[in-house]
Amino acid sequence: MMSDTAGPIAIFDSGVGGLTVAAAIARALPQEGFVYLGDTARLPYGTKSPETVTRYAVQATRALMRFQPKMIVVACNTASAVALPVLAAAYAPLPVVGVVEPGARAAVAASRQGRIAVIATEGTVRGGAYVRAIHALNAQVHVVQRACPLFVALAEEGWTHGAVPELAARKYLSDIFEVETPPDTLVLGCTHFPVLVDAIRKAVGPAVALVDSAETVAREIASIVRASGSGAGPAVHRFLSTDAPERFARVGSQFFGAAIDVAQVELVDLSA
Amino acid sequence: MMSDTAGPIAIFDSGVGGLTVAAAIARALPQEGFVYLGDTARLPYGTKSPETVTRYAVQATRALMRFQPKMIVVACNTASAVALPVLAAAYAPLPVVGVVEPGARAAVAASRQGRIAVIATEGTVRGGAYVRAIHALNAQVHVVQRACPLFVALAEEGWTHGAVPELAARKYLSDIFEVETPPDTLVLGCTHFPVLVDAIRKAVGPAVALVDSAETVAREIASIVRASGSGAGPAVHRFLSTDAPERFARVGSQFFGAAIDVAQVELVDLSA
CATH class of the missing domain: 3.40.50.1860 (Rossmann fold)
Known part of the structure; x- marks a missing residue:
């Protein structure tokens, strides 16, 4: 069911909070690369309507598809709660996992x-x-x-x-x-x-x-990845932010539990 | 210098906080109508970069121009602090007042x-x-x-x-x-x-x-409006929100200091 077993795990969140999930995935699957997108230009999602959150989630997922991911992880609870069926339908058979x-x-x-x-x-x-x-x-x-x-x-x-x-x-x-x-x-x-x-x-x-x-979703992802045969690629970790990479790196490091270098963070525009 | 002395005062903010400014304007100029736009789908602006805030402020102002306002009030401190020169240049000779x-x-x-x-x-x-x-x-x-x-x-x-x-x-x-x-x-x-x-x-x-x-900016606006001859139109108050009118009305009422009826709040999309 994987689109590309060598591709990274794509993770998105409204901001940096989902880096707790990324960190748990990295611990559970140290050999897997991931690409993490934080939609910091529009956070938080938690106070916004289901329609707006779904639109943002679709745009975020579209931006992640250029990395040919093996799966999509919706690390944001709010987006998981409202947008998962839309994303799963749009990107089937790619696995879309919420929290x-x-x-x-x-x-x-x-x-x-x-x-x-x-x-x-x-x-x-x-x-x-x-x-x-x-x-x-x-x-x-x-x-x-x-x-x-x-x-x-x-x-x-x-x-x-x-x-x-x-x-x-x-x-x-x-x-x-x-x-x-x-x-x-x-x-x-x-x-x-x-x-x-x-x-x-x-x-x-x-x-x-x-x-x-975070821990539970990481275990679930690990079992999906192991069942389908994981890629042997190097465990590269990429970070995308829709606003201010400097703030992403600074605030994000405490959620990731390890220092994120601002040079690792790419600024992306989802509204384009 | 007014584009249309019968037009409303256009006010925008990242969310509902600027309703304290709208309320002060309504008290200072009870005969003037206003149209207030809260960009609640993308709030808060305060943690975002100058480039992103300026882009959002330009989109908000563009959406307000359809009401042929007599002036633009940037009620958001963050947007006032970073986007005022761009807006003033883009919409001259319309007065653009920040806080x-x-x-x-x-x-x-x-x-x-x-x-x-x-x-x-x-x-x-x-x-x-x-x-x-x-x-x-x-x-x-x-x-x-x-x-x-x-x-x-x-x-x-x-x-x-x-x-x-x-x-x-x-x-x-x-x-x-x-x-x-x-x-x-x-x-x-x-x-x-x-x-x-x-x-x-x-x-x-x-x-x-x-x-x-809020009080100071309302006095400044009152003096601009009085100097140019104010319109005799009815003091209609319109509210636009980029997300969830129900939440705008509920949370906004405490900042406005008066009840906002959800039926008064129009949902608008700035990214379109």
């Missing part, structure tokens, strides 16, 4: 009591994709959602530890978790959220299982 | 000791437009800048009062104001910031003059 279904699978596997909370952007919550994906696996699971848009800004600002993220996490989460039978599992349904994991952990307590879809 | 120069004038007038602090988005701070505008008026003034990107997210989320904005304001501002000779004046150099004025006031203390450019 919502792997996250839902991991959450259902982690939950012992069938009570799952999902935190995500406004767009992801409003679309209800996690709720549908979880219920498709197990209709008995109780799911509660909460949009946490400020987490995106905190992660981008690098305010990942200390009083501000901790207070914000409590403000978003305490009414969900301070009840008699709280959720036993919390899905971090936005690629920005894993960097806030310490503040989130303080708000929800030690007993709640935290599900980060 | 940076009126804000700088108000700050210089308010400052008794010649020490001014400017808080704004990353893009505005990096471009240094406030520093240049203040020094053009008085080269002796000491200016210190600080980018406060999280304030935008707090304002959009409606977290305008309480511990989170107060802690964020202290984190951004305390090292600037807890010195021997602190600034005596603080410019709120982003249209989102006035809704956070209580938290900002707590962080800087009671003695600092706060300058909100």
Whole structure:
């Protein structure tokens, strides 16, 4: 089903948050190259309508096709939640993998009591994709959602530890978790959220299982790649940004977990 | 110099923050109509490059020209800071008014000791437009800048009062104001910031003059309109949004200070 087993894995996100997914893929498949596109000129997607997000996702995927990728990874939860069917139909038989279904699978596997909370952007919550994906696996699971848009800004600002993220996490989460039978599992349904994991952990307590879809999606991608025979090409990592490569490299490095050299980042225009 | 004295005042912003400027204009000129465009599909501008912001500002202005406006008001500080010369040249002799120069004038007038602090988005701070505008008026003034990107997210989320904005304001501002000779004046150099004025006031203390450019720019516009003879048309207020009219109306109402009916908001596409 691969269009080109020697091609890179194409990954796109609204910005730099999806670099947590790229990093997990690089760890799971160290021999595979990837090309990562961050649509930083139009981020965030999480506050925008499904129509606008779908249009942006189609443009991003089109820009990635020139690299003849072996698969498309939609690392953005919001785009995964609203645009995946359109992309899958447009680029079949190329595999198009989102982060919502792997996250839902991991959450259902982690939950012992069938009570799952999902935190995500406004767009992801409003679309209800996690709720549908979880219920498709197990209709008995109780799911509660909460949009946490400020987490995106905190992660981008690098305010990942200390009083501000901790207070914000409590403000978003305490009414969900301070009840008699709280959720036993919390899905971090936005690629920005894993960097806030310490503040989130303080708000929800030690007993709640935290599900980060980056790791789960990387395992899923690894199994697809291994099943189809992976390429032997060198593991080149390319980065494309629709705005300000300098900022992409600077802010992106903390999500990627390794330094990104600004010389590695190519500026692209999706609206052309 | 007016292209059409019966035309509306055209106002644009990256999103809904500029509605604080629209509201000030409506108060200063109750007989004048306006058309307001919020580029919500691509907000925020504050983290994006000058080239991208200028391109977006040109597209927004082009979309507003179909209303045959009497003037263009760039309510967005970031766009004012980087795109004003391009817009003024492209649309001369139509007046193009930004928010940076009126804000700088108000700050210089308010400052008794010649020490001014400017808080704004990353893009505005990096471009240094406030520093240049203040020094053009008085080269002796000491200016210190600080980018406060999280304030935008707090304002959009409606977290305008309480511990989170107060802690964020202290984190951004305390090292600037807890010195021997602190600034005596603080410019709120982003249209989102006035809704956070209580938290900002707590962080800087009671003695600092706060300058909100919305009021100043409205006075400047009123004087231009009065000088050229204002139209006698009904004061119709139109709203255009590049994304999700429902969200524009809901979030925008708190910046406008009055309810915006979603039926008043027209969805427009600037990239077409």
